[in-house]
Amino acid sequence: MLVIVAWAVALTASLPAVVLAIECALGLFPRRPRASCAAAPPYIVLMPAHDEARGIAPVIAAILAELRPCDRLVVVAHNCTDATAAVARGLGAMVVERDDPSRRGKGHALEFGRDFIAAAPSLRSARVVTVVDADCIPAAGALATIAAAAFERRAVVQGAYLMAPPHEADAMVRVSCFAFLVKNLVRQAGLHRLAGMALLQGSGMAFPRSVFAERRWATGSLVEDLDMGLDLLLSGQSVVFAQDARFISGASSRHGTRGQRRRWEHGMLQTAFRHVPKLLAAATRRKRGGLVLMALDLLIPPTVLLLVALALATLLVALTDGIGGLLVTVASAQALLASALFAAWRREARDILPPASLWQVPGYVLWKIPLLLQFVTRRERAWVRTERDR
Structure with missing residues (x-):
């Protein structure tokens, strides 16, 4: 029974990690030169x-x-x-x-x-x-x-x-x-x-x-x-x-x-x-595969929550299944995600997040966990204007 739970947890955590890694890889892939478009209307x-x-x-x-x-x-x-x-x-x-x-x-x-x-x-x-x-x-x-x-x-x-x-x-x-x-x-x-x-x-x-x-x-x-x-x-x-x-x-x-x-x-x-x-119902009814992909995108949780889920899945799999195919699956998903995020940082965000700031990423993960837990304990329900730093 515990092995079945481990499989379920591992696959549930690994699927969104792989989808996220694929999205990042395609988003960073070199694009064709954009064709010129018509002038804007009024x-x-x-x-x-x-x-x-x-x-x-x-x-x-x-x-x-x-x-x-x-x-x-x-x-x-x-x-x-x-x-x-x-x-x-x-x-x-x-x-x-x-x-x-x-x-x-x-x-x-x-x-x-x-x-x-x-x-x-x-x-x-x-x-x-x-x-x-x-x-x-x-x-x-x-x-x-x-x-x-x-x-x-x-x-x-x-x-x-x-x-x-x-x-x-x-x-x-x-x-x-x-x-x-x-x-x-x-x-x-x-x-x-x-x-x-x-x-x-x-x-x-x-x-x-x-x-x-x-x-x-x-x-x-x-x-x-x-x-x-x-x-x-x-x-x-x-x-x-x-x-x-x-x-x-x-x-x-x-x-x-x-x-x-x-x-x-x-x-x-x-x-x-x-x-x-x-989205899944509309994709089935209209035969629009793109809506399935949109649903998969929505199933990707906030990155910090995903990282925590992968870490817990790794621990559970190691305790129940040892070093086997399931652990390799979870580790591969983690490696894909880490590679994709690193590539995104290197390509697009070195000015936003200088290398000297990378050591504080674990602190950001700890900073974010209480915000995500509040979805259960103290969920945000009303619009609040964001504080401006001016």
């Missing part, structure tokens, strides 16, 4: 903002520098208690304000912005709506890239949304930024190659106007954007990844990063429980 940048007066100016300046006369920036100053609206308006953005404390969170802000766009005569020519967070700076050409792809492919497009640690950031924040890069860039690129599909990540998203107008954003989920992308895929809508369109947010302090990671990872675990059965 588009709107919709920016939800809550008490962002201190840091919104450079983001607005970067966005306005990318826009043409036919494009517009709309800032939704949502339940603000500071000068967010005045700052944005003074810089040249179109601003709409809402004061409704009973409706908190990004989803409500996006729905309010959606209704404003639908009713504004000056915005009727726009064919694409892009969403950019108020602390997220687009790289040169990123907005036009995702807008053009959304229009040309009639798809929802996710750019590469990344976190940049401040110069004085400690190793915990830097390792967290590396984990964010693996998930939002490396894994996303690999998943797109495998399944031809992508996940939404919250900022740097582009929607054909008709698709954006039909969606319900205020779901109450901790990860509304992830849920929205999965619902779009289940409805048959194409969601794709634009790897070269970068959107960069500054990382928060260690305290802010802790709260942010807890919210994201608790939300992702809840979403996996809800959506994996739906």
Whole structure:
């Protein structure tokens, strides 16, 4: 009986490790030169903002520098208690304000912005709506890239949304930024190659106007954007990844990063429980193998939890089965995962996580374990604004 349990634990831990390693390997594989795409149609940048007066100016300046006369920036100053609206308006953005404390969170802000766009005569020519967070700076050409792809492919497009640690950031924040890069860039690129599909990540998203107008954003989920992308895929809508369109947010302090990671990872675990059965059922019904791959991606737990599971599986297998084929299987999965993460760090993250910081990775694992345990003991259930380190 104990041997059967060991097999079950070993395979349960090894499968997501192998899937993660494959995603990373494909995400790092050299890409073909990108074919030039058509010019972007008129588009709107919709920016939800809550008490962002201190840091919104450079983001607005970067966005306005990318826009043409036919494009517009709309800032939704949502339940603000500071000068967010005045700052944005003074810089040249179109601003709409809402004061409704009973409706908190990004989803409500996006729905309010959606209704404003639908009713504004000056915005009727726009064919694409892009969403950019108020602390997220687009790289040169990123907005036009995702807008053009959304229009040309009639798809929802996710750019590469990344976190940049401040110069004085400690190793915990830097390792967290590396984990964010693996998930939002490396894994996303690999998943797109495998399944031809992508996940939404919250900022740097582009929607054909008709698709954006039909969606319900205020779901109450901790990860509304992830849920929205999965619902779009289940409805048959194409969601794709634009790897070269970068959107960069500054990382928060260690305290802010802790709260942010807890919210994201608790939300992702809840979403996996809800959506994996739906994805598998839809894949069977519609014969869409890509949805099976999306389900496998959702089954990959947070990396720290996966590493702990692999370590426990190794110990259990060694005690029950000794040095045999099962131990070799678990060890091989660990080696594949370690190699993939090292390759991702070497290729994409040496500036984010310098070699001198690598010795603190075990400390990050210990730092993260209580956050994951809180999914059982003190689960995050409500949206909380991430602390800005400005």
